[in-house]
Amino acid sequence: MxxxxxxxxxxxxxxxxxxxxxxxxxxxxxxxxxxxxxxxxxxxxFVNAHTHLGDSVAKEAAVGLGLEAAVAPPDSRKHRRLAAASHDELVTAMRRTLQFVRRTGTVTCLDFRESGVEGARALREAAAPLEVDPFIFGSDDPAVLEVADGFGASGANDDDFTEQRAAARTADVPFAIHAGEPDASDIDPALAYDPELLVHMVHAEADHLERVRDRSIPVAVCPRANTVLDVGTPPIRELLDHTTVALGTDNVMLNPPSMLQEMAYTAKHHDVTEREVLRMATTAGAEVAGLDxxxxxxxxxxxxxxxxxxxxxxxxxxxxxxxxxxxxxxxxxxxxxx
Ligand SMILES: [Zn+2]
The missing domain is CATH 2.30.40.10 (Urease, subunit C, domain 1)
Structure with a gap:
């Protein structure tokens, strides 16, 4: 006891x-x-509702770059660094980041893991000796769901994810997707997948908010990353008025995955109460991942x-x-x- x-x-x-x-x-x-x-x-x-731990091999590699050049698949600075890293380098870098995640008070992070089955396996290996257990949204091959806890789609304008959406439904695991980060053009096609989680929604418009509310789709917001990539400011007040909103730190290459830093930034730059921010950083992410x-x-x-x-x-x-x-x-x- x-x-x-x-x-x-x-x-x-x-x-x-x-x-x-x-x-x-x-x-x-x-x-x-x-x-x-x-x-x-x-x-x-804390439950960090959105990370890319793989970027631990690319810290500060995208300083001064916009969204496309920094992180968009397949040719961004991030993806080139990921391709250049050996398996051991990647696992070690993600493990060190997970240790930091834990030391800053976070029990799990909902991670979008690149590189399909191999990528998800590398993150499991990184976390194995630690007391922090990432919730992995795998990528690429639908077979990734044999290793991952859900599927994470890069964005509806990047590819067709019909097969992956169906596989997630069959496996009864969540399908999450980036939407509305640089502009609103991928929000409607993202909603068409009927996702269990939307990430960003910086450019959500009134009709998007209504549909998110009607279908009770939670949204993960990452305000510091949006600032660094200069894509705009997420409408957190409006999102909170319509649905569950969870807080994430997004790419490790851009910001350290400290929920304490993300909470302070959110409280000071948005029309939200401290209790709402604390709920976004704890309860909301836990509910998205089906944790208690x-x-x-x-x-x-x-x-x-x-x-x-x-x-x-x-x-x-x-x-x-x-x-x-x-x-x-x-x-x-x-x-x-x-
Ligand atoms: Zn992301």
């Missing part, structure tokens, strides 16, 4: 309570109010992040939710329980 004491951001509303979280056999056995001297803040571990974590309540898996509320950085902050969302850094994370 493990007992964590402090300020607990409990339940779906993250209402701070003073007390403790009791963990038994990997699950939360109880969340109890009570007196404690602990200044720790206990919250759900992302909420601190009895019966849930114990995927928890502990932040030191008395760190040199956080001491004196009056509101624990604002402290975590707007100010906390990796240096303030003292424990990640999975």
């Amino acid at each position: 493990t007992v964590l004491e402090g300020t607990v951001l409990a339940g779906r509303s993250f209402d701070p309570i003073t007390g403790r979280v009791v963990v038994e056999d990997g699950r939360i056995a109880a969340v109890e109010e009570g007196e404690t001297d602990s200044t720790d803040i206990i919250l759900p571990a 974590c992302g909420v601190v309540e009895a019966g849930r898996p114990a995927a928890l992040t502990v932040v030191d509320g008395d760190s040199d950085n956080l001491v004196g902050t009056a509101d624990p939710i604002r402290a975590v969302v707007r100010r906390a850094t990796a240096l303030d994370v003292t424990n990640v329980l999975v």
Whole structure:
């Protein structure tokens, strides 16, 4: 049994309570109010809703490049770096990134893994010795679903994914697709696949928002990556008013996959509350991946992040939710329980 004491951001509303979280056999056995001297803040571990861990071999390789030259298949800087990396280089680079992911308070990331079956296998190999288990959206061959947890399509303007969509349905796993990143032209064809997850939707228009709401399709947004690639600003307020919105850090080549950095950026650049941002970074991504974590309540898996509320950085902050969302850094994370 493990007992964590402090300020607990409990339940779906993250209402701070003073007390403790009791963990038994990997699950939360109880969340109890009570007196404690602990200044720790206990919250759900983050779920990063969109990454490309393979880009760990191409850090900063796309500085100054636009979307097409940086990341578009098959001839972008990213894809050339991926092709040039050996299997061992790729696995090692992704493993190091996953270690960083874990140390910054994240229990899993929903990763779009390039390179088909081989690519998905390389990510499984990278994660095998670690306590962070990526949810893999595989690519290319429908047979990738024997290794991956779902299918991730690069975009409806890139290729025809009818076969992959059907294979995902047969396997009862999610089909996710990039849409509306540089412009709106691939949103209608992406919606035609009836996806379980849309990624980006920077250029979503009113009729797209209505269709997303009517079909309850969740959206993963990646505001820092959109800024770096200069594709625009995702309409996060409007998306939240229509559907479930989850937060992701996107390409490792562009930004470090720290949900703390992504949350702070989102809270400071968008018309959203801190609680909404925390939900985007935890509960929303967990639901997309069909995981039961992302909420601190009895019966849930114990995927928890502990932040030191008395760190040199956080001491004196009056509101624990604002402290975590707007100010906390990796240096303030003292424990990640999975
Ligand atoms: Zn992406």
